[in-house]
Amino acid sequence: MAYDYDVLVLGGGAAGLTAAGVAVNLGASAAMVEHDRLGGDCTWTGCIPSKTLLKAAEVAHQAASASLYGLADTPIPVDFSALMRHVRGVREHVYADADAPPIFEAMGVAVRHGRARFVDAHSVEIEGEGGEVERVSGRYVVIATGGRPAVPPVPGLSGVPFLTTETLFEIEDQPARLGVLGGGPIGVEMAQAFRRLGSEVTVLDRGPRILGKDDPDLAGYLQEQLEGEGVRFLFGAEVERVERDPSIGSGQAGDRIVIAVKGVSDRIVVDALLVAAGRRPNVEGLGLDAAGVVYTPKGVTVDAHGRTSVKHVYAVGDVTGQFAFTHMSEHTAKVAVTHALLRLPMKVDAAHLPWVTYTDPELAHVGATAASLEEAGTAFETYRFPYDRLDRAITEGAAVGEVRVYATTWRGKVLGATVLGSRAGELIGELALAMRHGISLRQISDTIHPYPTYGLGVRRAADQWYARRQSARLTRLVQRVFGYRGPAHGHKPGRIV
DSSP, rough: OOEEEEEEOOSSHHHHHHHHHHHHHHTEEEEEEEOOOTTTTHHHHHHHHHHHHHHHHHHHHHHHGGGGGGGGGOOOOHHHHHHHHHHHHHHHIIIIIIIIIIHHHHEEEEEESSEEEEEEEEEEEEEEETSSSEEEEEEEEEEOEEEEEOOOOOOGGGSSSSSSSHHHOOOSSOOEEEEEEEOOOHHHHHHHHHHHHEEEEEEEEESSSEEEEEEHHHHHHHHHHHHTTTTTEEEEEEEEEEEEOOOSSSTOTTTTEEEETOOOOEEEEEEEEOOOOOOOEOOOOHHHHHHOEEEETTTOOOOOOOOOOSSEEEEGGGGGSSSOHHHHOOOOOOHHHHHHHOOOOOOOOOOOOOEEEEESEEEEHHHHHHHHHHTTTTOOOOEEEEEGGHHHHHHHTTTOOOEEEOOTTTOEEEEEEEETTTTTHHHHHHHHHHHTTTOOOOHHHHSSOOOOSHHHHHHHHHHHHHHHHHHHHHHHHHHHHHTTSOOOOOOTTTTOO
C-alpha cells in the first residue's frame, strides 16, 4: 500500500522535531503537523523563557548581595516590562535559530500547519485555520502532541485570572505578591525568580515538602536557602477556595486574589496566582479511537520502544504521561523512530534519566534514590563530598551544596546520585554517563579532572571510595614489606578526604 510519507509526525515540540529530524536522517520521507508554532513547550512556555527569567533574577540577586564577593551591595531597579521583552526576545532567537519551519523544510521535512485527527490507523485529516481539510497518510505515525499545565479542581479557581506557564511569560506587570500552587520544580524555580526580582512569594503545596521526588535532605537544604531569601512555604495546604478580593471590582486594574486554606485562619491575599500543579497529556481531539490506539487520561499507552497498541503507531514525549522532560522527549523520539525504521531493538532508557531543578543552588538527580535502594534491600554506600570543600565553589561564593553518590561497596558501581549546588545539572551528566556505561567510582577517581572546576566535585566524591578501602592493617603490611616508618592510617567513619 502506498502512503504519502514514510513517517508522519503529529506535533512540533521537542519530541516531534526530533522524530522528524531522525526520520529524514535515516533516509525516510517525513511530514510534521503542528497547529501552533514549532518548538513546543520548551521553546515558548517552558525551558527557554523560565531559564532566561531565572538568569535575570540571578543577576539582580548578585548585585544586591555583591558584598559576598568583596564588592558593594548595589540593588538594581527592575524594569519588569523590559525584562519580559528580553525573555520573549530570547524565545524568538531560539525559535529562529533551531525550530523555524524553513530549517526543517531544508532538511526534507514537509511541515503542515493545522490540527490533525486520525481517520484510520494510517491516515489523519489536517484542518487548517481557514477550515480547509487535507488528508495525509503515513507508513508509520508518531504521536508527539505534548502536554499542557494541569489545573487542579480548586473551588473558585476558574473564576479568577490565574497564571500557568502558558501565560506567565506574557505578563507585563510584576505582581507585588505572587501565590504559587505547587512545590515542584516549576513552582520553586519561579518562586525564587520572582522573589529575587522583588515580589513577595508564597508557595502552597499539599505535600510535606518541596520536590517530593528528590532526596529529602538536600531538598530540605534547598528549601532553607529559599526561605532565607524570603520565599514563604505553606505545606499540607489544602486550598478550600480561591476568589477575587470582594473589595476590588471585577475586571478592574489591580485585581487581588484571596486564597482560603483549610486550617489556616488568615486568608492569603496575592496579586497574581501561578498554578504549577504538574502537567497533563494532550490526547483529546486526536481521534485515537479511530486509529485503535489505547490511551487513558494519563497518556497514550506505549511499550519500551515507544510503540502503542497499534504496531506502526508510536507515541513519544509528554503525550505518554511518563516523562515530562525535554531531554526525555528527544530520547524517546530517537528510540521510537529508530526502532520503527531500522527494526533495531532500542528501548527507552528510563533507568538513567537525569533531572534538574534550576534553582540557585541547583538540585539534580539520576538513578536510584537512597530510599528506593533501602526499600529494595540493595546493599550500597553513600559517598559524599561537600561544596564547602570544593575550591571553585568557595572562590565563587557558592559553597552551599553536596555531591552524593550511591554505589556498591566492593566495585564502586554507581547506582544513583544526587547533587545540590551550583552547576549541579552539569555534574549529574557525568554520573549519568558512568551509570549507563558501568564506569566505577575507582575509574572516575583515576580520571584526571581539571582544577579548579565544579566537575572536580564528582571526582572528589569518587575519591571517598578509595578512602574507605584504606585500612591500618594493610598499611602495616606495606610498611613491613618496604620498611616504611610512617603512621598506619585507616579509614575513619565520617571522614572526608
